[in-house]
């Protein structure tokens with residue numbers, strides 16, 4: 296049974312039982328209320344008549360004599376005949392005098408029978424000039440309705456049936472509508488999930504409402520979009536890796552074939568070339584491994600308390616020789632009394648080293664590279680160069696994997712375009728951020744923001 300049928304049935308059964316219960320209660324209630332209303336009115340009339348009689352004659356004597364027949368009425372009209380079979384007012388009510396003696400007998404009570412005081416308490420008194428002169432007992436018998444009253448109740452019943460039927464029709468229409476509006480988006484999502492599992496990742500279902508079902512649809516669309524993106528990234532990554540591996544491998548294979556076939560003579564220079572290519576491959580594989588660990592959230596940090604100044608000094612020292620050879624000035628500028636960082640010094644130095652080696656690559660002779668550390672809420676480590684700079688179009692991509700501004704140039708220099716992507720992973724692992732700022736022809740600054748714990752901030 297589909298969800299739609301189930302929902303329709305559930306809603307229909309609920310409304311049906313509700314309507315039926317209400318209809319039966321209203322019908323019963325109306326009949327009871329109607330009967331007691333009619334009875335009340337008749338009794339009030341009867342009491343008024345009897346009080347008028349007593350007032351006119353000053354006693355019940357005439358009534359007693361009549362023994363079940365109403366004598367001359369107070370207004371002078373002829374006596375009303377009645378017998379116990381009569382359904383007129385007298386059969387419904389029994390008149391008794393102030394002592395409880397029956398004045399109008401019927402099939403239940405004999406003339407002059409005395410009604411016990413306990414029962415009189417329940418009877419309606421007839422009061423004339425402030426004095427109780429008698430009582431009216433209401434007979435328990437079911438009151439007979441006249442044709443007019445029956446017609447009235449019939450009309451009420453018919454209206455109740457009509458109301459029940461119209462509520463049912465309305466209920467059916469509404470439940471069909473609700474069931475449809477609920478099951479339709481779910482069916483669409485189910486269909487999209489099936490397509491997704493068959494490999495069509497790009498699925499979009501319409502979001503028809505803001506309720507939970509709508510939220511599920513929106514979340515599904517988001518998931519589908521994310522899957523498409525992840526799939527694209529994976530494909531791109533595989534293509535990039537294959538591309539990166541091809542060049543050094545073909546160089547190696549080419550040399551090795553020529554050496555095997557004796558076309559080339561082995562010499563140290565050729566071995567050095569082959570060694571460089573092998574080293575490049577090794578480097579690439581290590582970088583890829585680092586990135587895959589970062590993706591899996593499995594990069595480990597060996598954090599310790601360390602001064603920012605020490606980190607930049609150690610990095611600068613490692614590159615001082617190379618900078619000197621290239622005729623580039625390597626400066627270190629650290630603000631005094633910086634708070635200690637809780638960081639993995641090896642990783643941070645690895646990040647800084649990539650930044651400095653990038654800077655050395657793009658800075659001409661007589662240029663300057665500045666490693667700085669300062670406090671700006673967080674500790675900011677920066678590497679600034681006076682190199683070629685990066686165009687704005689490229690700047691936003693340099694932290695992406697395998698991204699190189701000038702592909703041809705770096706290919707020859709064995710750069711893979713993974714350095715900044717790894718730097719970003721490491722910095723984020725420390726809870727920090729990395730950003731680039733550059734002006735073509737002026738230089739580039741890469742800044743690393745590392746958070747300082749509250750304790751350390753206060754100490755500073």
Ligand code: ATP
Pocket residue numbers: 649653654657680682683684685693698699700701705709710711712713714715716739
């Ligand atoms: P790898 O670091 O993996 O050996 P790479 O240095 O080419 O290779 P990244 O360090 O990620 O890769 O840098 C990405 C690209 O950003 C570089 O190829 C270069 O084009 C550009 N770039 C990085 N730093 C600078 C800089 N200081 N000045 C100019 N361009 C830069």
Ligand code: MG
Pocket residue numbers: 649650652653710714715
């Ligand atoms: Mg680099």
